[in-house]
Amino acid sequence: MRTTRLLTGTALAVAAAGLAAAPAYGAPAYGEDTGILEVYPSAVAPGADVAVDTEACGAEDTVTGDASAVGAGTFALAPGADGQDAAGRFRVPPGAQPGTYEIVAKCSGGRRAAGDLVVTLTSTEQRVLPRGSVKTGVGGALGPDPVQTAAGVAALAVAAAGGTWLLHRRARGDGF
Numbered sequence: 001m002r003t004t005r006l007l008t009g010t011a012l013a014v015a016a017a018g019l020a021a022a023p024a025y026g027a028p029a030y031g032e033d034t035g036i037l038e039v040y041p042s043a044v045a046p047g048a049d050v051a052v053d054t055e056a057c058g059a060e061d062t063v064t065g066d067a068s069a070v071g072a073g074t075f076a077l078a079p080g081a082d083g084q085d086a087a088g089r090f091r092v093p094p095g096a097q098p099g100t101y102e103i104v105a106k107c108s109g110g111r112r113a114a115g116d117l118v119v120t121l122t123s124t125e126q127r128v129l130p131r132g133s134v135k136t137g138v139g140g141a142l143g144p145d146p147v148q149t150a151a152g153v154a155a156l157a158v159a160a161a162g163g164t165w166l167l168h169r170r171a172r173g174d175g176f
Contacts, residue, residue, distance in 0.1 A: 035054050035055060035056020035057075035105075035111060035112075035113035036054065036055075036056070036113055036114075036115060037052055037053075037054045037056070037103055037104065037105050037113040037114050037115035038052065038053045038054065038115060039051075039052055039103055039115040039116065039117050040052070040053070042115075042116065042117065042118060043117075043118040043119075043120055044092055044117070044118075044119060044120070045092075045119070045120055045121065045122055046092055046093065046094045046095065046096040046119060047091070047092060047093070047094040048091070048092050049089060049090075049091050049092075050067075050089065050090055050091070050092060050103075050117060051087065051088070051089050052065060052077065052087065052088050052089070052090075052103060052105065052115065053080070053085055053086070053087045054077070054085060054086055054105045054113040054115075055084055055085045056105065056107060056111050056112070056113035057077075057086050057105070057107035057108075057109065057111060057113070058107070058109055059079060059084065060109075061086075061107040061108045061109045061111075062107075062108040063076070063077035063078075063086040063088070063105055063106070063107055063108070064076060064077070064105070064106050065077050065088050065090065065103065065104070065105050065106075066103070066104040066105075066106065067090045067092075067101075067103050067117075069101040069102050069103070070092055070093070070096050070101040070103070070117060070119060071092075071093045071095070071096055072090045072091060072092060072093060073090075075088050075089065075090040076088055077105055086105065088105075092117075092119060096119045097119065098119050098120055098121055099118075099119055100116050100117070100118050100119075101116070101117045101118075101119065102114055102115075102116060102117075103115050103116070103117050
């Protein structure tokens with residue numbers, strides 16, 4: 001009975017402490033991430049244009065974008081037609097190195113939204129079609145080297161002839 005009271009009292013004390021601390025966690029601190037910054041396209045080659053969009057800021061907020069991580073500096077975001085989101089554009093510098101960069105939008109009200117931009121060596125819009133044969137290690141009848149193909153066919157023919165000869169001797173009873 002005493003153990004039950006002790007455990008119940010401890011559980012109630014922890015719950016009361018958690019409820020008392022809850023309002024401190026409810027309001028975001030200044031500069032804390034409170035939204036998502038959508039980045040279109042999310043993967044680009046150096047020199048490409050990038051569009052961003054966020055709903056983290058209010059309609060009356062002035063929004064400034066920061067792409068200095070990739071070397072593009074700051075840019076302005078304007079309210080969208082619906083007044084609920086802010087959109088902007090910037091250009092990735094031609095000398096940007098491949099990697100993942102954080103792009104940030106800061107609202108005048110103190111909120112902040114962030115999204116990732118991946119810079120690659122080639123544009124994701126360009127299709128590169130494969131050329132040549134696939135090097136799987138198995139080979140093929142129409143491989144890139146006709147000499148190797150002919151040698152393979154000859155080896156198979158010799159193996160088939162030798163196997164036929166051995167089977168023929170065995171069937172006649174000559175033995176091995």
